[in-house]
Amino acid sequence: MSEYDAVIVGAGFGGMGAAIQLKRLGFDNLLILDRESDLGGTWHVNRYPGLAVDIPSSTYSYSFEPNPYWSRLFAPGEEIKRYAEHVADKYDLRRHMQFDTVVDGARWDEEAQQWVVSVKGGKPVTATYLLTATGFLSQPKMPDIEGIDGFQGKVIHTTAWDDDYDLTGKRAAVIGTGATAVQLIPTIADRLAELTVYQRTAIWVSAKPDYPVPTRVRKAFAKVPLTQRAVRLAGSSILEVLMVAGVLHYKELPIANRIGERACRAHLARQIRDPELRRKLTPDYTFGCKRPTFSNDYYPTFTKEHVHLETTPIARIEKDGIVTSDGHKTEIDALLLATGFNLWDVNFPAIEILGRDGRDLGKWWRENRFQAYEGITVPSFPNFLSLNSPYSYSGLSYFTTIESQMKHMDRLFQAMKRRGVTTFEVSEEANAEFLDRMTDKIGNSIFTLGQCATANSYYFNPHGEATLLRPTTTVNAFRDAATFPLDDYVYA
DSSP, X not given: OOSEXXXXXXXXHHHHHXXXXXXXXXXXXXXXXXXXXXXXXXXXXXXXXXXBOSSOGGGSSOTTSOOTTOSBSSOBHHHHHHHHHHHHHHTTOGGGEEOSOXXXXXXXXXXXXXXXXXXXXXXXXXXXXXXXXXXXXXXXXXXXXXTGGGOOSEEEEGGGOOTTSOOTTOEEEEEOOSHHHHHHHHHXXXXXXXXXXXXXXXXXXXXXXXXXXXXXXXXXXXXXXXHHHHHHHHHHHHHHIIIIXXXXXXXXXXXXXXXXXXXXXXXXXXXXXXXXXXXXXXXXXXXXXXXXXXXXXXXXXXXXXXXXXXXXXXXEEETTEEEXXXXXXXXXXEEEEOXXXXXXXXXXXXXXXXXXXXXXXXXXXXXXXXXXXXXXXXXXXXXXXXXXXXXXXXXXXXXXXXXXXXXXHHHHXXXXXXXXXXXXXXXXXXXXXXXXXXXXXXXXXXXXXXXXXXXXXXXXXXXXXXXXXXXXXXXXXXXXXHHOOGGGEEEO
8 A cells, every 4th residue: 555645746836736636635645745945836946136926916826715915916926935835834735745855756666556756865655646746947957158167256046046145246147038037137237336148039028017006905805805806817818818819829819919019019119219229139039939028127227337238149158257259258256047947858857757667758758749638647657647747838827727737636536536446547549639639729829820930938849849838728728627538538
């Protein structure tokens, strides 16, 4: 008999949502493992200046556990972390959690019909079910630049921010201009003597309607939850139009994409008068190929005399500075890496997972296309739920993905309970049909019909396929999670 009903790898919002659903289904013998020192996933790891959620706070929470107390429309990172702690306490999740624990891998034991999970420095644990909730943004990406290891100044990656290092009066360089850099750069610029930002790919940025949430509004949200649900619905609808209509349904509704791009261009034009600087900051790929972001102060930062935008490629890093391909050297004291995350090389999956007959999930995905039935289960991997899988991310709020997967879990486990069985496995046929359907739908998206070659977007896997996002509406994702054919699974 297994030691645990289920082992969940990851104590972020995905892992906590899965644990809540399992407890609702009657499973209480759970083990949640996390390599970090506390819960919260990316909101525990990231502490860089300017950290905030990049979609309205009202949509960034479990729908069944709204938070009426967000201080701003776009809540700062420390509030998201506190919300995670609140959820863990309210749903009695902490007693299941074990931190500072690195999971080396897991294998399916056919004879015992259980998962054997290997833990670094400890004894393996066994569980009837294995759930991986390692997140999409969990493996930091380090730039592959000649000489970076020889730099003798301070090096800080945004996922390991050093609060003790004082940037005041320093000459710093930021490598990267993605969503993290858009938040970081305006926050630190005024403390620095010189700041040089090295941009490989420009990002689409629109105005950020951010403002403090008045106390009276927070009180209304707490007293009459329906008011907050209405705000959440409005915010979700806007995100749905932006992401689903403008990006995933580009063929049918190209106007939605054009509206998004024009809004970003207008925002840039209002804030940057210098035509050459504006040209450098204008993306050369179609809006939506890469996740856009919001900011009111990112563009104006580049108009300051001590801030420089460098678009010439980096040739190498020397002990005291950065040399670009034209031979120009910029001396710096600190190197700040806003280079994001490595999704595809080391994150799908984040640990070695061996299924039936020793099938290696990572190897199989790379040799047979990235795929997962309804974005959550994989053939030849019994009793396994992968919560960050190809075609799983729905909409722009991660909580949409989490809750649709919780709904899928509910339907699947209820079906097993009625049958009096404990083992499930999605069929090869059902998985193939789902993959064909997703591949067909992605053909109508901006990823297929737009100009995305220069976007350097993490939406695309190494095969050049945009398999991260589910190319349907969020309504469709929830409907399918509640109505998928039960005979798509084999039970035992």
